[in-house]
Amino acid sequence: MLDQAAEICRRLDAGQRVAAATVVRVEGSAPRAVGSSFVVGSDGTVAGSVSGGCVESDLVERCRGVLDGGPAHVVSYGVGDDLGGPGLTCGGTITVLVHEVSALAAGALHQVRRAAEGLDACVALDGDGRACTDDPLVTLRTPAAHPLLVVGASEHAVALTRLAATCGFAVTVLDQRPLFATKERFPDAYAVVRDWPDRWLASHPLTAAHAVAVLTHDERVDVPTLTAALASPARYVGAMGSRTTHARRVEAMRAAGVGADALARLRSPIGLDLGGSTPEEVALSILAEVVMTRHAATGRPLSTTAGPVHGR
Incomplete structure (x- = not known):
């Protein structure tokens, strides 16, 4: 999520709501690391990537579902079982948290803004996409630019x-x-x-x-x-x-x-x-x-x- 901080802030400043799909776990070979994210604004525009493009279409629909009021959720992608189905081609597995960034608490959004400004930032998220301090699903950190x-x-x-x-x-x-x-x-x-x-x-x-x-x-x-x-x-x-x-x-x-x-x-x-x-x-x-x-x-x-x- 923090890797797309500038894009997130641009959309928030334009009055949009924003959903993100953030990699929280990687097993084996995968195109992107933990913390990589894909964001969808309420205007329908997208930015970022969590794969080589092979699962983003599915994540667009999942992010839109969250923006339409659906719950945050976690989904995993490995090698696609069905032809044409979402999956990775590199042999690994990624676990992705789909959540609404614009619903984060003020302290977490402050960290997003720090990252957008090139400063060091840290956000811990639970499985519901909420900022937390205990037993996080993932802790996202970005160093100063x-x-x-x-x-x-x-x-x-x-x-x-x-x-x-x-x-x-x-x-x-x-x-x-x-x-x-x-x-x-x-x-x-x-x-x-x-x-x-x-x-x-x-x-x-x-x-x-x-x-x-x-x-x-x-x-x-x-x-x-x-x-x-x-x-x-x-x-x-x-x-x-x-x-x-x-x-x-x-x-x-x-x-x-x-x-x-x-x-x-x-x-x-x-x-x-x-x-x-x-x-x-x-x-x-x-x-x-x-x-x-x-x-x-x-x-x-x-x-x-x-x-x-x-x-x-």
Whole structure:
């Protein structure tokens, strides 16, 4: 449910009632994890997913039934027994709680709003879809949104901000140029800051949760910004540029006193080798590397790996 918090709040703010189908248990291989949800508004619109699309049609009708006054209930889906019947194709089983979100107590709805704002949130639900403190059917938690600092308000930054926000990142765009650093250009950003990046970083320390993508191509900005970022505990620090630009930038940072261990943390040229060149393709390459780093994954094609696909 909390994974669809923004959608839920948008519908609630429009005066709708909202029902949700929330995964509360997973056995074996399944497309989505516990907490994944599918929501239906009283206007008939839907959002989210609890499977690869194979049980959502059944859940639409169940959610509509709840909105029509039916009780909250729990339903399980495994491999479909009948051709055309709802079921999973991956061999596992999911148990789903179908309930009305708009009927939750004020405290639980406050947690939904926290999640929608990118803050940490927690809701415990019983089998009737009510918030509870004792013996919950499921406890849903969401951490604060992953912070991503994008330095340089370029078109690549526009594409990266849009994609990263869709993937649950809280993006701060940082650029000293007022003409480029505007909320109009970056409507998906958590914040747009007009300041010299190294000056802003001096008063806004980065944490181990941060990822930093420097997309400026200007050594006057790159070198002091990367020097500050590499001195921080930020999990990911990457910089855009050709290999020639990277080599020149590294020499400038060495001259500025950046040590070998810090330079070894720098991911430049930024991104994974996906072969794309448009701003959107480059954004995908960068975000893929950020996610890979966060999960300590390999970035290899899943077809060349062994073991479970999900639940890493």
